[in-house]
Amino acid sequence: xxxxxxxxxxxxxxxxxxxxxxxxxxxxxxxxxxxxxxxxxxxxxxxxxxxxxxxxxxxxxxxxxxxxxxxxxxxxxxxxxxxxxxxxxxxxxxxxxxxxxxxxxxxxxxx
Amino acid sequence: xxxxxxxxxxxxxxxxxxxxxxxxxxxxxxxxxxxxxxxxxxxxxxxxxxxxxxxxxxxxxxxxxxxxxxxxxxxxxxxxxxxxxxxxxxxxxxxxxxxxxxxxxxxxxxxxxx
Numbered sequence: 685x686x687x688x689x690x691x692x693x694x695x696x697x698x699x700x701x702x703x704x705x706x707x708x709x710x711x712x713x714x715x716x717x718x719x720x721x722x723x724x725x726x727x728x729x730x731x732x733x734x735x736x737x738x739x740x741x742x743x744x745x746x747x748x749x750x751x752x753x754x755x756x757x758x759x760x761x762x763x764x765x766x767x768x769x770x771x772x773x774x775x776x777x778x779x780x781x782x783x784x785x786x787x788x789x790x791x792x793x794x795x
Numbered sequence: 796x797x798x799x800x801x802x803x804x805x806x807x808x809x810x811x812x813x814x815x816x817x818x819x820x821x822x823x824x825x826x827x828x829x830x831x832x833x834x835x836x837x838x839x840x841x842x843x844x845x846x847x848x849x850x851x852x853x854x855x856x857x858x859x860x861x862x863x864x865x866x867x868x869x870x871x872x873x874x875x876x877x878x879x880x881x882x883x884x885x886x887x888x889x890x891x892x893x894x895x896x897x898x899x900x901x902x903x904x905x906x907x908x909x
Binding site (some may be wrong): 715717719724726727732772774777778779785786788 | 799801828837838840843845850851883885887889892893894895896897898899900901902903905
């Protein structure tokens, strides 16, 4: 089946730093999604990407749909304390029966 | 209410108890899902329902029994659970089963089995 490898697994950064994380797939996706999960809550959709090469922003967050269709990237600029949480990528193709989720990147901000 | 609502938010149950988790969505979505999230582990898909019909059971033990009476409601009936079943149980819904427009998740039920 399809697999999504997300890296890094965890990140420890200082407030104000920029963050980069990525997701790679063993097969092609037509849709890439990025979610954030706050502690004790369900994941919330941040950004959806539908076209290879697409670059989409949501405030300080920017995500890109890789040209190969097998990867996606998420950047967070000037991190703030509320950015703490787990970030998940997810991918699917039209006609699929479900999303495939990545393993998550846990972001911690060091005081 | 909007979005996906899960009740209860927290549940502590003994191994011999029977309890049920409830999920409700009024987004007009046709597909609903149960996920298990254990500490520091990836999301584990348990069940998929599309137009009230179960389309996937991801090798889930029979002590977990889902029920989908209509497209807006999803239940997870629990009986004779084990301590390792303690986890955050997340319900999600989507417009289409493939999730091309994303899933909307509930806040989850934090289950502790004692």
